Amino acid sequence: MKAYRAAILRFATDRDPGQSAIYESDGLLVLGPNAQGREVVQAVGPWHELRARFSDLDVTHWPGRLIAPGFVDLHSHYPQTNVIGSPAEGLLPWLENYTFPEEKRFASPDYSTEAAQFFIAELLRQGVTTALTFATSHPASVQAFFAEAQKHHMRLITGLCLMDRHAPAELLNQPSMRGASDATEQSLLASEALIQRWHGVDRLGYAITPRFAPTSSNAQLRGAGELAARHPDVWIQSHVAENHEEIAWARDLFPASDSYLSTYADFGLLRERAIYAHCIHFDDADRAMMRDTGAAGAVCPTSNLFLGSGFFDYAGADRVGFQYGLASDVGGGTSFSPFHTMLAAYTVGREGQTKPGLSLSPQQLWWQHTAGAAQALGLAGVVGNLQVGCEADFVVLNPQATPLLARRTALAESLDELLFAMIVLGDDRLVERTIISQAI
Ligand code: GUN
Ligand code: ZN
Secondary structure (H helix, E strand, C coil): EEEEHHHHHHHCCCHHHHHEEEEEEEEEEEECCCCCCCEEEEEEEEHHCCCCCCCCCCCCEEEEEEECCCCEEEEEEEEHEEEEEECCCCCCHHHHHHHHHHHHHHHHHHHHHHHHHHHHHHHHHHHHEEEEEEECCCHHHHHHHHHHHHHHCCCEEEEEEEEECCCCCCHCCCCCCCCEEEEEEHHHHHHHHHHHHHHHCCCCEEEEEECHHHHHHHHHHHHHHHHHHHCCCCCCEEECCCCCCHHHHHHHHHHCCCHHHHHHCCCCCCCCCCCEECCCCCCCCHHHHHHCCCCCCECCHHHHHHHCCCCCCCHHHHHCCCCCEEECCCCCCCCCCCHHHHHHHHHHHHHCCCCCCCCHHHHHHHHHHCHHHHHCCCCCCCCCCCCCCCEEEEECCCCCCHHHHHHHHHHHHHHHHHHHHHHHHCCCCHEEECCCCECC
């Protein structure tokens, strides 16, 4: 058993997310193994209430520090670290001019391994402990990422990018597997083999990953849906309704579907554990389809601002009631920092709404990047929170990390003020440590 004393932030599971934060100014967090030997929270609460019960434990004391759940990033691309900050008129030229050329390099296992090492180290530096991320269309890129993730015992999810048309030849799935008649069949067999190899190994998870409808044939989307039906506990990830040209292209290619989002539904790709990035240009029928199928949106505010894609409609999502959480979308996104993402989400919540005046509370923003994102993944009570039973992934924040943070947080008179000061002023300097649950 391990015990840590500091201020502690966690979330109640039975309250409105905007009012769900529980804050101990002087708390105790006690960790120990669960039945599977995974380190989880055994007790959490005020120090003065718990100290007698755990008086035999050595307590690590971090005065002036705040323990908080590790952040959950619902959508990113580990092969796109090197394209962060590449300007383009919009999504499609950005893909063609910067992203596709970089992704071609991931045919190399060594290139993939180095990129995975950097990406995972950066997640940890920034306080992200769970991530759903794209690899490329090369099986080597998936192998490399899982192998690195396993070394860190992290809860990370990725999958082979399915793309069998409308992209450079080096990025299309290759017909190399024995027994496959063509590249499309090969991509599905390779996905199945990667599920068998990695899904549920340690804390790793597999995501069936059609890049987006325009780069997959009907046969590939149909095969992906069949694979998803055979593996209900595997995740699905893709993109939808990000950019007007992309939407027009998807509508042109799949005219029989009622909307871009419906295309995915028509191939069996909308269900629980399906995470769709962006979800910007939706109507209420799309929102209701998300709600009714249990799919979730990954809101990517820094990417949407950088690529000029548009503004996620929080009011619309909440009115109809579908699940969503926050995501960096590196490398369309401009930062790995959850603080930058939360601040951008706030800005969009103020300025980008169809109904003026809406803004998100600091508790809501923080929840959307921790417990709320975990819920969207079907991992509520597993990660993204520090309630009893949660896996012990957490960050230790230092609100005195910079002169300005120290000055501003010292003046905070409420929890919302403290959280807001960190969201607005925070970055990797605020994250003193990131601690990953161990296998005991
Ligand atoms: N749509 C299809 N591929 C991508 C990608 O790599 N990034 C973003 N932002 N949108 C996409
Ligand atoms: Zn993306």
